[in-house]
Amino acid sequence: MYDFNYYKPGSLADAASALAGAEDGKIVAGGMTLIPTMKQRLAQPSDLIDLAAVGDLKGISSDGSSVTIGAMTTHAEVAGSSDVQLVIPALAAVAEGIGDPQVRNCGTIGGSVANNDPAADYPAACLALNATIVTNKGEYSADDFFTGMFDTALDEDEILTAVKFPKPDKAAYMKFPNPASRYAMVGVCVAQTGGAARVAVTGAGQDGVFRASEMEAALASNFAPEALDGISVSADDLNSDIHASAEYRAHLIGVMAKRAVAAA
Amino acid sequence: MPTVSMTVNGQAVTGDIEARTLLVEYLRENLRLTGTHVGCDTSQCGACVVHVDGKSVKACTMLAAQAEGSDVLTIEGLADGDDLHPMQEAFRNNHGLQCGFCTPGMVMSAVDLLNHNKNPSEGEIREWLEGNICRCTGYHNIVKSIQEAATKM
Known part of the structure; x- marks a missing residue:
């Protein structure tokens, strides 16, 4: 170093x-x-x-209809939070599935979201749950925030301070983890709020996390696994590497999306 | 050169280090506490697990500067004089190690598990050890060791 x-x-x-x-x-x-x-x-x-000594960046608050998580809150704290478990259990499950216990004791939601690793779990949760990303300069919708692989809307001197998640009616995240790193080879987060459905995919896209709009339209009219029957995901613009081809990842997106809808 | 101060195994320590010094380097090279091992050096294998403020972390992926002011516990701080910690004793009783390289990290990780889950199931133990890799034992006796320690801690 x-x-x-x-x-x-x-x-x-x-x-x-x-x-x-x-x-x-x-x-x-x-x-x-x-x-x-x-x-x-x-x-x-x-x-x-190091933001560790900036006290007001840590902690979780909830008003029952949303959860706000300070940027320096660790994955273990999110996973163990009774507020998160009560209001958005799918989000607690996302945090519980990141890395290993020691990584979850150090890694933070702010770090993960600001880094926008194309195989990270939190970006998919933010996008599917329609989160608001709060910084020292303003706010972004998740749709505007994630702009490409390892790229976000953050300015050079802008600091992410919190992430706000509205409570969905139903949500779940399913990932096919790489057996060694536990990063998502494909992870799909689905959420239903009112009549709308959002589906976000991580681990697969060349530009990082993305929404699967055809699946969202199908789930908006029928939020059930079988609604996704017949929707094929194109392998164009998906990653190929030693772990999986783009075609394999395209297939996994369908499988993980159905499992997530069933679990929601 | 930044100065760091922390408590390691109950003793206050302080030292001048380069900012880039990892916690595991500080422990091993400055403090000569070589029980904490460096295996993969990429935060995957868990040989370097220590506790910082009561939580298990991978010391190869934390800067010593980040542990400033913290309470650090390493494998050397577990035993009470000549009396092994119940987790160490259980690893010995159950042949929970062969070459021993991963053992300090395994033990520190397992102690953290039992600190917040007194009676974990076999599945919970195996899941918790996701970040600790052992190339000898096949994990079987490690799991048995932790199950035995759970009855004594």
């Missing part, structure tokens, strides 16, 4: 000014992606700004 300057500011304002003042500054939250990336020398930030 290349060396860097390390800061642990005590407030969001100090973190923002440290980030703005750095030559090539990077925010570190749980570090579960950034530190391995730096160890491989694939990232070489001049300055690392």
